[in-house]
Every structure is written in C-alpha cells, then in structure tokens.
Amino acid sequence: MSAAGVVSSCSRLCSGVWLLKTGMQKMSSFGFHTAARCAAKDYYEVLVLGGGTGGITMSARMKRKVGAGNVAVVEPSQTHYYQPLWTLVGGGAKQLATSARPTESVMPKGVEWIKSRVTALDPDKNCVWLENDTKISYKYLIIALGISLHYEKIKGLPEGFHHPKIGSNYSVLTVEKTWKALQDFKEGNAIFTFPNTPVKCAGAPQKIMYLSEAYWRKTGRRSKANIMFNTSLGVIFGVKKYADALLEIIKERNITVNYKHNLVEVRADKQEAVFENLDKPGVTEVHQYEMLHVTPPMGPPDVLINSPVSDAIGWVDVDKETLQHKKYPNVFGIGDCTNLPTSKTAAAEVLQAAKLCEPEGRKGFASTVGVLNGKILFYVI
C-alpha cells in the first residue's frame, strides 16, 4: 500500500474520528510506517490489544466510528472480570460469580474477538505477532494490556496461599480466601499490605481493611483485632485532601499504620510476614498474623518490557494529553499499561477514553466503572 493510498483511506475515516484525526495530524510530520495490507482477518483498521476495561471500551467506540468488521480485539481470556467488585467479594458482600461474564458476551457486536495472546509488537511494520506465529497488521493500534501481578516476587508466595489466614483481592484465584480469613479471624494481628511498586486501584488495599474492621465490629470481634496497614509508601494516600480525611478515620477506628514497610516474605506455615524497612535497607521485621491481606508488587506486562512502544520501565510511552504514542503516531495506549500520570483505575480510563475520542469531552471524576455487554457503567462524582 502506498503512503498516498493510506492517506486517502484515512481521510475518509477522519470525519468525526477524533482518535484518528489526532493521529493524522501528527503523521504528516512523522511520515508513515508502511504496512502491507494482508488478506481478510490479517489486517484491521483498528486493532486493540487486551479485552479488559480499556480494550472493550475503545473497541466499542471505534466500531461506531469505522464500522463493523474493521475492529478486532486480541484477548486470550474466556472470562471477563469486573475487578472493582473483588473488593466486595473479599469483604463478603458479593459472590465472585457476579464479577464474571463470558468474554464473548462483553465483546461489542461487529468487533472481532481474536482469542490469542500478543507475543511481540512491531510498530515499524504496523503489525503484531500472536501465539502460533500469527501476524496481524493494522492501520491504528490501541494498546490496553493492563498491569501484571508479581506475587512470585514475595518469598513464600504464591504457594503460601495454600495455607489459611491469607488472601488477596487482586487475583481471581485468591480473592475468596480473603473472605474466608476474615470469617475465621479469632484474635491477633490483621495485617493489610501495600507494595513498593505502582498498583492498580491504590485505594483497594485500604478498602478491604475498612470493610474487615466493620465486619469484626458487627460480629463482636473488633476488640480482638490489632489492625495494621503496613505500606511501602511514606503517606497514607497520594492526594493530601483524601490523606487527611483517611488519617482521621484511621485514628477514630484505632488502626496502626506502619509506613515504609515492604512485604518481602510470607512464612504461611507459621503465619509470619516479613517486612523490609525501606528507610533502613536490609533491616527486616517479622510480624505474626492472624489474617494477612496481600497487595502484590505489579509491573508492566512482559510483552511490553523492552518493546519499541515502551518507556525504559515497560509502560506504553504516550502523550498525556492525547494518549497518542510519542514516536508512532498511529499507536495509542489506554489504561494501566501506560505511563499516563493518572491513577491506574478503570475510573481514570473512562476519562481517558473520552479524551481519546472527544478531546473537549467529559470532565469529572468517575469513582468506579465497569463494562457490561459492551456498555460502560460508571458513576461520576
């Protein structure tokens, strides 16, 4: 395909497609990365990597712009989870099954679902590689691969989850163990952790602590629980206004906060958690627990580490105003896998999606969101 051919077909797309319009404007100065248009199903106008909150949201919006059959989502999972609900699953207020939908049912009509995993990105050739060495080319690429969990970076995990008294709301495999540990609690330390890495939903490690505290109060066991928040951070929350409000609640509910405490080991057979003091490298403290809630270290998905689309750490390197890639103008990123300076939440993504499609669009703060049957659900406060 010649550059002229690409430009003429893109011009048609540009009417009313803010994402593509932005891309076009910058492309004239960057020049094109030529892509050979392949046989049907080897090429899409818009290819989306990842069928989580960001990927499904953007595929629905892009299908409305470029038409059925022209958008595809690469997503390996058969089940789509509404992860914000896991806070309530761990707290005993919801069943895990209510957070799950078959991926097929959330894929917007007219969007093709490619049931595979992307293994490499080649933005200079406008294509990606999937499992089984399949190559898919695109005109525009949207990367929405989420963030990876690294329980294995804590000594003793993930195998420690085979023991009782320990849970983690961050994984579908361990979230129900949180509720079990909460119910089984008798007397002693209840420890809630926050790792020394970026995390998705930085509020979730605390939310389960407040839910647990309320549950033990309701069931008459509060006086038996010594509740601790052991965080790698030096503050309770990144935004001072909310940090001040949270500190009042923490005081009122008699919760202990240990700052700069990073969980490095779990001896689940002995119900011991080992924390490194980040102010004194190499110095560790052992805390006995009756219940432990682990928020794991997190990082960019493996496929993005050392990828041409990523920054030095592995996050997709995008412009914070347009979500457009800083080097490849036909590549965009959304959500937890990017280096956007927003929180890594679905709520932030709703606003990112609005920005991608309508730069002058919605303003506000969405507190929680999800995707159901291709529709975005969210509350704006």
Ligand SMILES: Cc1cc2nc3c(=O)[nH]c(=O)nc-3n(C[C@H](O)[C@H](O)[C@H](O)COP(=O)(O)OP(=O)(O)OC[C@H]3O[C@@H](n4cnc5c(N)ncnc54)[C@H](O)[C@@H]3O)c2cc1C
């Ligand atoms: C316990 C918990 C509580 C939360 N609470 C809230 C809340 O109250 N409010 C809020 O706004 N947010 C909350 N979040 C965060 C929210 O769920 C995430 O920020 C959001 O899901 C991120 O969307 P995403 O599209 O970037 O990533 P995800 O939704 O995680 O989707 C990434 C997708 O990429 C796929 N993928 C990964 N690797 C590959 C590959 N190689 N090839 C193809 N596909 C791949 C994955 O299978 C996944 O489907 C919470 C999260 C958790 C875990």
